[in-house]
Amino acid sequence: MSRSFGVASAVVALALVLSACTTTVAGRPLAAGRVIDSGKSGQEVNPSFINNTDGGEIDKLAGTVVKDVEKYWEETFPKTFDNKPYQPLRGGYYSVDTSKANSPAPPCTDQASDVEGNAFYCPSADVIAWDRVALLPVLKNKFGEASVMLVLAHEMGHAVQRRAGLTQAAERANPQRFPTILLEAQADCYAGSFVRWVSDGKAPRLQLDRDALDPALEAMVLFRDPVGTSQTAEGAHGDAFDRVSAFQDGFEKGAKLCSEITVENRTFTQRGFLSADDQASGGNLTLDKAIDGIQTEAGKYLQAEMTKLGKQWPGTKLQQVTAAPRCSKGDQGPAAYCPEQREIDVQTKGKLSELHTKIGDWSTGTILGSRYGLSVLAVLGKPLTGPEAQKSALCVSGAYSGFLLARNDNGFTLSPGDLDEAVQVLLGYDFAARDVEGKAPATGFERVTAFRAGVVGGFDGCKLG
Template sequence: MRIRVAAVVVVVLGVLALSGCAATVEGRAFAGPQVSAGVDPVFVRDTDGSEDDRLAAAVLRDLEGWWATQYPPLAGGQRFVPPRGYFSVDSSRPGAAPPCTQSTDEVEGNAFYCPRADVIAYDRAALIPVLREEFGDSAVVVVLAHEFGHAIQQRLQDTSTTSASLGSGAPTILSEGQADCYAGGFLRAVHDGDLADLRTGDTGLDAAMSALITFRDPVGTDATDDRAHGNAFDRVSSFQAGYDSGVGTCAGMTLQNRSFTQQAFATLSDAQNGGNLPLPDLLRAMGTDLDRYFGGVVRAQGGTWTTPTVGDGDGCEQGPVGFCGADGIRADDRVLGRIHDTVGDYASGTLLASRYALAALAALDRPTTGRGAGRTALCLAGAYTSDVGSGTDFSLSPGDLDEAVNLLRRGDDAARGTDGAVADTTAYARIADFRQGVDGGADRCLALR
């Protein structure tokens, strides 16, 4: 965060290579369950028949079958034609390079769709096994489904009878967001058990989403960059749009109905400190802004707002920060400091905002206990996030929304009521509730049940 005017931004990774997508897998997230035992990869070029190739083959076969039903309504009734080929590449040794490359090492750690040859290639040596180890099998599903989404875009672009095409001049971030959206629609089918080969539960869904969060653009990447995929918030938002609403929503994405929060650093000093304030400075500046926002929410609802005191304490069994009724808001400075230092300043800021939200619920004589209260508090933290610094010189920095998303994928402290009850037991649900507040504001949050 920064004490100076600026716009909302985020971070994440995702680097384009060739005409596809590449990313360095970092950190450990959720251990996803097995998605499939796999199928015979005989239709994949240069396969070694390994378990990794069998899993990739299962994903590709189910993608073909699923898109055979999903594509015609988007393309004016035209039949879906699968890509011309799939290539399994061992980037660790010389060999035959797949189309659109000169050597196997160009594919290292990558999967891509090449529109010129209409093929999908993936690295079975430094991508598939790493995804499986770090996130679980469902990460392989989301990565290949994303690349398959680019094949769908190419087909729609070549189809003159449909308005679902992005067009050749679409910015990269919109194209990548739509591919994330298509991947979300496919993961819904996997989760719901609608496919022949693939199955996954809530843990696998969180793992797939966690991989997308990790594959984000570096903090401060401009949304107009021709390699931009979006920050964590953008990528998850696109994925959840497809998961919740289906591929028709994805096909209809435009810059008019789909906004992106990714933004470059506004100042050199912000870039140098990564957009992070020291914790004491954050608490001082954010406390004033939280008081402004939640006081306004309470008064707009006809209530009386009293600024809660903030002090050191154990969080009243709500986690590192808690709203403790008449005792105000209490924070375990050591735990909060670790979150601040390891995840980022707006991770600790999101926790603080969710506890101010509980104080606002109390001021409105609404329940602060139970699972619904925690859900509303998290949503209100999102509503505050979209309003940070309105009329003041306190604002979000590039990376802040990513820090909030990473906090929510790691734990449920921001989704707890004052009794510690948690409604959102999955990272998917927590991020979805936070997004409701960001997109819809306090009125939508106060209507939640």
């Protein structure tokens, strides 16, 4: 069975989806610069080793990436897998022109169009193939060259699984032991470990400014499973939160951790819709209902958490306002924690409403959750400005989101896709990360990391006591 990066549509539809999903912070352009450093290698990679290549710029980029990925695994595979040497792909690489009906088909496919909008690794032929027309150039143009690096590193991650014996074990064992979503998470994790190696300046040919990670991670949002897909579904790759989380784990902790991912130690957030009504609404509440639910439930949640810390929770009023909140030293965006009034002011018309409609209701939940996070810091007597305050506010928002996700009653809870909405708003905007002076971490990668700490570790994981 071939392992692909994810499901994408034909080139026109893909381009439209990419355009619709991309969001940026005002005044901060996407970091879509080149990742190839010709000065490091001294010469351009000749893509002639790629089967069916046209010798063009896309295959030169792809060839450069896979050469450095090979170098990475030559160094890393023995350290990760008991000194076993890394073996190059037996079947090699295939570039596919999906725009022509008579284009040669790569192994494991019947026709070139089978690859349209995708890249895959096929273990039986030990090959990696990609669409050089409707995938890689579209990703490069919309998300930068780092997104191409991420996709091809993911496919090499599947080749690593084959060499480590995991693919064979998955084929023999009960599918519940090695579900597809687990294999995909591990490949995403391996991609993260490689990208960190590049970011650290260790690659012979590639270089990466960390600002370029944000648009690359936005590409992972595109390749998530459709909202409402069960994590046990055949071919499941994970929601955006699962995929970005796996990538970040590899980036932060390395390939060894990736190799140890199992169903026992990995929790996935992807899930199916629990009711027909939830599915019909796409899991989204109106802005008014979302604000009402958050105001009621966040207070209960934080009261319980403050009690555990031996603190009184005085409550935080949530006030809807017509003008942009200006109750603190700096611009916090459409929602602001007001220290003197001990309230959260929310401008419901304007940017918050726009994000609620464009991304979904948990973009609102993520932003408001972080303002409650600042109110927690105030109760605890901690600073409301600076990097630690910014991270803590995000972490509390993540902890609250994780609490709602885990609820098994019929109360206010998260719907499938809500954490994906959190990822999108954190990658595209810094509102949820702003302290009372309006300052925030520079990259979405950092913002998602802090939010994830709360989702995974809960309120205790924010280390506020």
